[in-house]
Structure formats: structure tokens, C-alpha cells
Amino acid sequence: MAEAKANKRVNDDLVEALRGIVGDRLSTTDAVLGHHGRDETYHTPHPPDVVVFPEATEEVSRIVSLCAEREIPVIPFGTGTSLEGHVAALNGGVCIDLTRMNEVIRVNAEDMDVTVQAGVTRKQLNKHLRDTGLFFPVDPGADASLGGMTATRASGTTTVRYGAMRENVLALTVVLADGRIIKTSRRARKSAAGYDLTRLFVGSEGTLGVITEVTLRLYGIPEAISAAICPFPDLASAVNTSIRTIQMGVGVARIELMDEVQMEAINKHSNLDYPLQPTLLFEFHGSEAGVVEQAETVQAIAAEFDASEFRWETKTEDRNRLWQARHDAYYACMALRPGAKGFSTDVCVPISRLTECIIETRRDIDETGLMAPIVGHVGDGNFHVIVVMDFENADEVARAKAFNERLVTRALAMDGTCTGEHGIGHGKIEFLTAEHGEAVSVMRALKMAIDPMNIMNPGKIVRL
Amino acid sequence: MTKTLKPETAEQVLDAIKWAAGEGMPLAVRGQGSKDGFGRAVDIPHCLDLTGLSGIKAYEPSELYMTALAATPVAEIEAALRQNNQQMSFEPPNMGILYGGANGESEGSIGGAIGCNLAGPRRIQAGAARDHFLGFNAVSGRGEVFKSGGTVVKNVTGFDLSKLLAGSFGTLAVMTDVTFKVMPAAEKTRTVLILGADDAGAMVAMAASLGSANEVSAAAHLPEAAAALSGVSYVADAGQAVTAVRVEGPGPSVEHRCRALTALLKEFGEIEELHSENSALLWREIRDVRLFDAIDNQIWRLSVPPAAGANVVASLRSDIGGRVFYDWGGGLIWLSMGTLSDAGHETVRAAVADTGGHATLIRADADVRQRVPVFEPQATVLKDLSARVKQGFDPNGVLNPGRMVEGE
Known part of the structure; x- marks a missing residue:
């Protein structure tokens, strides 16, 4: 798995020089190194040689300069909740843990944007915004850092209405591979000065530079919010309802699918009593009248597809419990099989192919005999199969991987993608080649032009 | 000697660029030519004319995307969408009127609209062209065929090359086809007008509209001289400044929101309302930058x-x-x-x-x-990074050199 283009190794001199920059905010203990080389999945951990905890962009710049001089790998780290081995130090190197850069720098309520340091988490930001009437919508399952969410181009349950990180990042401060600091955009939103460098870094997975500050678009908290939970007799009816809703252009804020296995998991995990049927969760945002109108439209569509009921969650606490249960879906799956862990797939297909893809996948799961609930951001055509398994059991791991390969092949045959939101890391490099072929060589040329020494998170997205 | 290369297929585009890269011969990349006057003025003797790559390749209204060859006229795409009550939500402007180029009032090509990342008044609600741009096939300046993105609405497969190509003015790669989102068109459109607000007051009124729950899809302010040039009589004959706020959607919802906006905005001036047809014309005039006097060059x-x-x-x-x-x-x-x-x-x-x-x-x-620098000059480090991006795609500098930045 080592990167073809050789990196140099960390030595004591470098550690001392780093100490000159960050003082005691540095660690080489096994526990800390281990924690920083591991994500939430079955990928083999690859610990870095040293972890530093800078508090300012200028410190990051000095750290990267030092590494550049010595051709040492640099791996940016937020909360370590990525899923495709993004944080693995494949060739060792210096891990830059950004969690101490956790200051909300400036809220511009008037222009509805905010600038944060990269280590601020999404929940921390929304807590900070509580009194402003504004909120930040992108909500992946984990309480991830906004720098990490930017680097992995994260999305969430509200993407169908508010977009993902790529639509909501306005500007970045980035430390380049030679240590120089750039601000990618000015404050005026609709920027057209040169190439879109902001979005080049959104989703670059730490391979082009270290993101240290992020300016994000904010939204007004809607005047009215309502949510509904809607069980269906079968999976196809649920998915078809979501497709029809999107095709009619109803502006739902959230539309999420959970199959009956997942419903059982969240009932167990969160002590709830939802029916054990394929279920859609909806949320509507807007004016009082707008919300009612949207909900009525969707209710009519659901009825056409034999929804058994349309249960309203009008109280804020009921609604919060519903969405927390959805966000905990991944962890809830572990409740189905104590001691097991989850491995999540991530395909995305054009909305019109979604039913076909999900039904075939369900059949595949049943034939393979895996325990594997389905959850989906069905409004985006994206769904996850969470394979609940024993990572120590080689046979089970092999069966899960083979299942995932079939799933990706199926999605690609439907003009879909191998990853709607988790990214490439090093876990999906082979799939990227299968999906994009020649584009990989274009990405490689771009990587070499921007990081010629291949020190920025080497071995992720493209191998040099 | 000036030469025009007019490929009919993606393979021929590849041949042309390989030839150019091999000879070190720069190419002016051109679609319908409606935006020839946009960008730095450059003198490139050889032209890569893409008009042979025209036509809709894939469009099923229920799929909510369309794939079209790069030089397909925007007008042709809009006509096909209209038949199915759909639209490109980013409202690509027709710059042909502004430039009055060789092709008269050509509305330009879809590749050009995306290559220049142009969006109309709905930008504030629906995003820029790049936000609707799902994927493409292209040939880089290195002479490599490649694709990025696809037909799905989100993917995280490596560097976001679609976003990079949107707004690159043909300087990185030549797109041979593009795939973009299409959305159901609004059933009804209304525009609430405020008459007589001064510029500062209009900014406050627009901010209040956009900050409200009324899902405003466009907000513009026309000082008296601009308003007088409109083809909409309510606007032209107002004899004062006109501030316009647009709402779109299903009928009852639009009416409800218009009432709410009228209540919200009446403190800023007298209120009028435009219905569908007049609304469409007014926003087209704003989108296409038509509210200026001909004497202003x-x-x-x-x-x-x-x-x-x-x-x-x-x-x-x-x-x-x-x-x-x-x-x-x-x-x-x-x-x-x-x-x-x-x-x-x-x-x-x-x-x-x-x-x-x-x-x-x-x-x-x-x-x-x-x-004069046409685009905002960049700070040194950004300029250097942009040059590296250009280097990565087009190391021989054969695609539209100098169109964005002198010497690159």
C-alpha cells in the first residue's frame, strides 16, 4: 500500500524543530499516534510518526514549510470520522490535528455567512449561531469538523434542499504544500476572478493543502418546520414516492429512507416504537402556508403508493428525536449484533434508476446472507448499505467486500457513482479508476502541479 | 496563415488538440461565438470552431438531467425543456445581445454558458451555472480524453473537475459534451414592484425580502434611468426607480407569498404587481443586461x-x-x-x-x-496556484492562451 513516489521519514531533528513551533502541543505516544491513524472502519490503521496540535494558520504554515524542506508527508486530521482511510499515514509523517483551531472567527449576519477555523464542528457552529436566527445545514452522521467536511466534500440529510459542502463553502484559507498561505476568494459571494480554486480544495481530501479556515454560507431558520414519518408496505413503494416527490419539484428539506431492518435497529438503539416497515422520513421548511402545501402534496403522492399512514411529528422534541435517531443509524446497527462493527457502502445513481438499484441490492443482500440494513438520502439518489459484521472474521470481510464490488458495478452500470459522499481516500482508489479512467491521469497531473513533492496526504485519491 | 478547425466529433477534437500541442500552436476555442467579446482580447490565429458538436444527446424529462454536445445552442435546449415544462434553473443569460457579435443575437452555446459560469437573476436562490453542472467529456490541453462527474446529483470521486472547468473560459480543456440538471419550471411567476425607493432603501427592501420566508427567486433594483428603458410599460412608465422582487411556484402559494411581500414592503414605496408575461420579459431584460442606453459602450x-x-x-x-x-x-x-x-x-x-x-x-x-485587466487581478500566491492549475491541464499553453490572464 506504500506510495510509489518515496517520501522521507520523520527523525528526531524534525520532532525537535516541530516542538520549536508548537511547544508541548505535540505527541509521539502510541495511544495518540494510534488514534490518529485510524478511522471508523475496517481499514488497517496506519499511525503517523508524530501528531501536532497547532492553534493558528501561521503555525500550520511553519509546520508544512518544515515538512516541505524535508519531504515529509503531512496528513491533516479533523475528527477522524471519515470512512475510506483518508487519515491513514501510509508512509508515516506528520499528522496535523486541527481540533484546537476551534474558534468561530466572524459571523456576518447581514450577508449570511460565517468564517470558522477548520476545527470547529458542525454542532459547535450551530450552537454558536443559536441566537442569530441563522443555521448551517450540512449534517453528515458524525459531528465532524467543518475543515474535514470541506476536505471530504461532505453532505447530509438536508442536501436535497440546501446542497452539500460544495454549494455552501464560499472561501477558504489554505496552507499550500510549500507552506504558503492563500485565501481562495474574497467576501463577495459571486466570485468570478480566475479559476474556482475554492472548489478545487473542497473534496481534495488533504492532498493539495491544509484547510485552516472556512467561510460558509448560512441560512435563515425557517418560519415553519414540520416533519412526518411514513411507513410503506414494501421498499419499492417507499422509493417510488421519493422519486415522484423530487420529479415534481416539491422543495422538501429532507427525505430519508430506512428499510425495515434499519427501523428495527433504531427502535432498539433509541428505544422507539416505529413500525417495522420500509419508511420515509420527511421534513418541510418554509412559510406556514408553504409547509402545509408541500406536506399535502407529498402526502397525496405517498397515498398513491399505498403508504399505511402519514404520522406528523409537530413538536420540536419529537422531531429532534426522529432526526437524532436517523443520524445515529450507523451506530444503531451495532445494536442488531453486539460486538460487531459496521461497514458502509455509498453508491449514488440517477434518481430514475434508484428503485431498480435498491431492489436489486436488497435481493443481493438477502442472497448473500449478510446483516445489512439500507438507509438512504433518497432525494439525491444516494443510499448506504451498512454491513454489520465481525471485522476479525476474514470470510465475512471477504463476503462484504465482494458484495460492495457488485453494488458499485451495479451503480456504475446505471450511470451512477461509487461514492456519493464518503470520498475516495485510499479505500476506493481502484473504483475511481474503474469509474473515471482517464480523468485519474488528469487528476494526477493536477496533483503533481500543485504538490510536486507529493507530501500532502500521499496515497489518497490518486497514487503518483 | 489563419486556420479554422471544425471538428464534427469528439475524436476530431482530440486530433485537433494533439496537433496543436505537437506544433505548439495556440487555438482560440469557440462555440456559437456569442461571447467573443468576453475576456481579454487575444490574437490567436487558429480557431477551434465547435459548432459541429451540436445537439441534445440524452434527455428524459423524468431523469432531471440533460446531456448535450458542447456547442448546442442554449435556445434549442430551452425549447426542448419548455415542451416538458422544465428549465435550467440557473437562467443562463443571452450575452449575444450585449456583444452583438458576428452571429448577431445568437444566444450562445451551453458549453459557453458553463465555460463562463454565467447565471441569471435566479443565481441568489438556485446557484451558479457550476452548481447545476453535473459532468462532462473533454479533451485536455495535453491531448487526453477524460470525463468527470456524471448524471448523479452528488459524487465525491476525487478532485471536482467540473467546478474547475466551469468558469475556465476554455483555457484548461475543451468540453465536447456537458451534463447538467434540469428542473420543473414554476407553474406561476409574479413580480412585486416597489416604486420610488432610492438605492440605499432598495438594498434594505431586497434584503428584507430575501431574508423572509417567501422564497424569493430574484431581487433587482432599477434606478429611474434603467427602469425607463424596460419594455414593460408598468416599469418604463413609472417615472421613478423600480425595485423588483420575484416569486415562483404553484399558484396559491405564489399568491400567498405576494400578499406577504406586499405587506412587508409597503413601507418602502408604492407597490405594483407584474403577472407572468410581464414578469418574464422584465427578468429577461435584467438577465441579458439590456437596460442600458446604446451610447454606453x-x-x-x-x-x-x-x-x-x-x-x-x-x-x-x-x-x-x-x-x-x-x-x-x-x-x-x-x-x-x-x-x-x-x-x-x-x-x-x-x-x-x-x-x-x-x-x-x-x-x-x-x-x-x-x-486593462478584464478580470480582477489576483494576489501573487493565488496567481501562482492558478498558473499551476493551467500547467496541469495545458502545459503547452495551446487552449485560449491569454483569454483570462496575460501570458497564460
């Missing part, structure tokens, strides 16, 4: 934080004069003026720089666009 597009717009305009008025109107809730200012040999660029850029904004010289004679 030079046009700037200023991007500023909306709250700062009125102050920028006040300072420009006293320094260099000119006429303006505002779109995007005040975040976009169109400035027109008579011919100045330097297009007043230092004054204009100084005025927006204080706000963190930037300015693009949209229209001026070629000699002016050679002397």
Missing part, C-alpha cells in the same frame, strides 16, 4: 457584498459617473459608461476592493481589453 460587472452595493455606486457616481442597475439582491452591479481609454479600471477596482468585492470588464473595445 463600456460595461462593468461588480460583485460586492449586497449590503455595500449602494455605497460603492454612490462613490463611483461622484468619481466617474456612469449608470447602474442592481441584481442579485444588490450583490451584482452592472455599471455602464461612455468610452474611457482605461475604462476607469483603477477607480472602479478601488471602489469595490474596499468591500472585498471584485470587478470584471464585461464589454469594451478590443484595444482597451488588451491594456
Whole structure:
């Protein structure tokens, strides 16, 4: 798995020089190194040689300069909740843990944007915004850092209405591979000065530079919010309802699918009593009248597809419990099989192919005999199969991987993608080649032009 | 000797670029030619004319995307969408009227609209062209065929090459086809007009509209001189400034929101309302930058934080004069003026720089666009990074060299 283009190794001199920059905010203990080389999945951990905890962009710049001089790998780290081995130090190197850069720098309520340091988490930001009437919508399952969410181009349950990180990042401060600091955009939103460098870094997975500050678009908290939970007799009816809703252009804020296995998991995990049927969760945002109108439209569509009921969650606490249960879906799956862990797939297909893809996948799961609930951001055509398994059991791991390969092949045959939101890391490099072929060589040329020494998170997205 | 290469297929585009890269021969990349006057004026003898790559390749209304060859006229795409009550939500402007180029009022090609990342008034609600751009097939300046993205609405498969190509003015790669989102068109459109608000008041009114729960899809302010040029009689005959706020959607919802907006905005001036047809015409005029007098040859597009717009305009008025109107809730200012040999660029850029904004010289004679930076000059490190991006895609500098930045 080592990167073809050789990196140099960390030595004591470098550690001392780093100490000159960050003082005691540095660690080489096994526990800390281990924690920083591991994500939430079955990928083999690859610990870095040293972890530093800078508090300012200028410190990051000095750290990267030092590494550049010595051709040492640099791996940016937020909360370590990525899923495709993004944080693995494949060739060792210096891990830059950004969690101490956790200051909300400036809220511009008037222009509805905010600038944060990269280590601020999404929940921390929304807590900070509580009194402003504004909120930040992108909500992946984990309480991830906004720098990490930017680097992995994260999305969430509200993407169908508010977009993902790529639509909501306005500007970045980035430390380049030679240590120089750039601000990618000015404050005026609709920027057209040169190439879109902001979005080049959104989703670059730490391979082009270290993101240290992020300016994000904010939204007004809607005047009215309502949510509904809607069980269906079968999976196809649920998915078809979501497709029809999107095709009619109803502006739902959230539309999420959970199959009956997942419903059982969240009932167990969160002590709830939802029916054990394929279920859609909806949320509507807007004016009082707008919300009612949207909900009525969707209710009519659901009825056409034999929804058994349309249960309203009008109280804020009921609604919060519903969405927390959805966000905990991944962890809830572990409740189905104590001691097991989850491995999540991530395909995305054009909305019109979604039913076909999900039904075939369900059949595949049943034939393979895996325990594997389905959850989906069905409004985006994206769904996850969470394979609940024993990572120590080689046979089970092999069966899960083979299942995932079939799933990706199926999605690609439907003009879909191998990853709607988790990214490439090093876990999906082979799939990227299968999906994009020649584009990989274009990405490689771009990587070499921007990081010629291949020190920025080497071995992720493209191998040099 | 000038040569025009007119490929009919993606393979022929590849051949042309391989030839150019091999000979070190720059190519001017051209679709329908509606935006020939956009960007730095460059003298490139050889032209890669893409008009042979035209036509819709894949469109099933239920799929909510369309794939079209790069030089497909926007007009053809819009006609096909209209038959199915769909639209491109980013409202690509028709710059052909502004430039009045060789092809008269050509509405331009879809590749050109995306390559220049152009979006109309709905930008503030629906995003820019790049936000609707799902994927493409292209040939890089290295002579490699590649694709990116696809037909799905989100993917995280490596570097976001679609976003990079949107707004790259053909300097990185030549797209041979593009795939983009299409959406159901609104059933009904209404525009609430406020009459007589001054610039500063209009900015506040627009901010209030956009900050409300009424899902405003466009907000523009036309000072009296701009309003007088409209083909919509309610606007032209108002005899005063007109601020316009658009709502779209199902009928009852639109009516409800219009009432709410009227209540919200009546403190800013007398209120009028435009129905579908007049609304469509007014927003087309704003989208296509048609509300300027023919005597104004030079046009700037200023991007500023909306709250700062009125102050920028006040300072420009006293320094260099000119006429303006505002779109995007005040975040976009169109400035027109008579011919100045330097297009007043230092004054204009100084005025927006204080706000963190930037300015693009949209229209001026070629000699002016050679002397004056058309796009906002970048800081050194950014300029260097952009040069590296260009290097990564087009190391021989054969695609539209100099169109964005001198010497690159």
C-alpha cells in the first residue's frame, strides 16, 4: 500500500524543530499516534510518526514549510470520522490535528455567512449561531469538523434542499504544500476572478493543502418546520414516492429512507416504537402556508403508493428525536449484533434508476446472507448499505467486500457513482479508476502541479 | 496563415488538440461565438470552431438531467425543456445581445454558458451555472480524453473537475459534451414592484425580502434611468426607480407569498404587481443586461457584498459617473459608461476592493481589453496556484492562451 513516489521519514531533528513551533502541543505516544491513524472502519490503521496540535494558520504554515524542506508527508486530521482511510499515514509523517483551531472567527449576519477555523464542528457552529436566527445545514452522521467536511466534500440529510459542502463553502484559507498561505476568494459571494480554486480544495481530501479556515454560507431558520414519518408496505413503494416527490419539484428539506431492518435497529438503539416497515422520513421548511402545501402534496403522492399512514411529528422534541435517531443509524446497527462493527457502502445513481438499484441490492443482500440494513438520502439518489459484521472474521470481510464490488458495478452500470459522499481516500482508489479512467491521469497531473513533492496526504485519491 | 478547425466529433477534437500541442500552436476555442467579446482580447490565429458538436444527446424529462454536445445552442435546449415544462434553473443569460457579435443575437452555446459560469437573476436562490453542472467529456490541453462527474446529483470521486472547468473560459480543456440538471419550471411567476425607493432603501427592501420566508427567486433594483428603458410599460412608465422582487411556484402559494411581500414592503414605496408575461420579459431584460442606453459602450460587472452595493455606486457616481442597475439582491452591479481609454479600471477596482468585492470588464473595445485587466487581478500566491492549475491541464499553453490572464 506504500506510495510509489518515496517520501522521507520523520527523525528526531524534525520532532525537535516541530516542538520549536508548537511547544508541548505535540505527541509521539502510541495511544495518540494510534488514534490518529485510524478511522471508523475496517481499514488497517496506519499511525503517523508524530501528531501536532497547532492553534493558528501561521503555525500550520511553519509546520508544512518544515515538512516541505524535508519531504515529509503531512496528513491533516479533523475528527477522524471519515470512512475510506483518508487519515491513514501510509508512509508515516506528520499528522496535523486541527481540533484546537476551534474558534468561530466572524459571523456576518447581514450577508449570511460565517468564517470558522477548520476545527470547529458542525454542532459547535450551530450552537454558536443559536441566537442569530441563522443555521448551517450540512449534517453528515458524525459531528465532524467543518475543515474535514470541506476536505471530504461532505453532505447530509438536508442536501436535497440546501446542497452539500460544495454549494455552501464560499472561501477558504489554505496552507499550500510549500507552506504558503492563500485565501481562495474574497467576501463577495459571486466570485468570478480566475479559476474556482475554492472548489478545487473542497473534496481534495488533504492532498493539495491544509484547510485552516472556512467561510460558509448560512441560512435563515425557517418560519415553519414540520416533519412526518411514513411507513410503506414494501421498499419499492417507499422509493417510488421519493422519486415522484423530487420529479415534481416539491422543495422538501429532507427525505430519508430506512428499510425495515434499519427501523428495527433504531427502535432498539433509541428505544422507539416505529413500525417495522420500509419508511420515509420527511421534513418541510418554509412559510406556514408553504409547509402545509408541500406536506399535502407529498402526502397525496405517498397515498398513491399505498403508504399505511402519514404520522406528523409537530413538536420540536419529537422531531429532534426522529432526526437524532436517523443520524445515529450507523451506530444503531451495532445494536442488531453486539460486538460487531459496521461497514458502509455509498453508491449514488440517477434518481430514475434508484428503485431498480435498491431492489436489486436488497435481493443481493438477502442472497448473500449478510446483516445489512439500507438507509438512504433518497432525494439525491444516494443510499448506504451498512454491513454489520465481525471485522476479525476474514470470510465475512471477504463476503462484504465482494458484495460492495457488485453494488458499485451495479451503480456504475446505471450511470451512477461509487461514492456519493464518503470520498475516495485510499479505500476506493481502484473504483475511481474503474469509474473515471482517464480523468485519474488528469487528476494526477493536477496533483503533481500543485504538490510536486507529493507530501500532502500521499496515497489518497490518486497514487503518483 | 489563419486556420479554422471544425471538428464534427469528439475524436476530431482530440486530433485537433494533439496537433496543436505537437506544433505548439495556440487555438482560440469557440462555440456559437456569442461571447467573443468576453475576456481579454487575444490574437490567436487558429480557431477551434465547435459548432459541429451540436445537439441534445440524452434527455428524459423524468431523469432531471440533460446531456448535450458542447456547442448546442442554449435556445434549442430551452425549447426542448419548455415542451416538458422544465428549465435550467440557473437562467443562463443571452450575452449575444450585449456583444452583438458576428452571429448577431445568437444566444450562445451551453458549453459557453458553463465555460463562463454565467447565471441569471435566479443565481441568489438556485446557484451558479457550476452548481447545476453535473459532468462532462473533454479533451485536455495535453491531448487526453477524460470525463468527470456524471448524471448523479452528488459524487465525491476525487478532485471536482467540473467546478474547475466551469468558469475556465476554455483555457484548461475543451468540453465536447456537458451534463447538467434540469428542473420543473414554476407553474406561476409574479413580480412585486416597489416604486420610488432610492438605492440605499432598495438594498434594505431586497434584503428584507430575501431574508423572509417567501422564497424569493430574484431581487433587482432599477434606478429611474434603467427602469425607463424596460419594455414593460408598468416599469418604463413609472417615472421613478423600480425595485423588483420575484416569486415562483404553484399558484396559491405564489399568491400567498405576494400578499406577504406586499405587506412587508409597503413601507418602502408604492407597490405594483407584474403577472407572468410581464414578469418574464422584465427578468429577461435584467438577465441579458439590456437596460442600458446604446451610447454606453463600456460595461462593468461588480460583485460586492449586497449590503455595500449602494455605497460603492454612490462613490463611483461622484468619481466617474456612469449608470447602474442592481441584481442579485444588490450583490451584482452592472455599471455602464461612455468610452474611457482605461475604462476607469483603477477607480472602479478601488471602489469595490474596499468591500472585498471584485470587478470584471464585461464589454469594451478590443484595444482597451488588451491594456486593462478584464478580470480582477489576483494576489501573487493565488496567481501562482492558478498558473499551476493551467500547467496541469495545458502545459503547452495551446487552449485560449491569454483569454483570462496575460501570458497564460
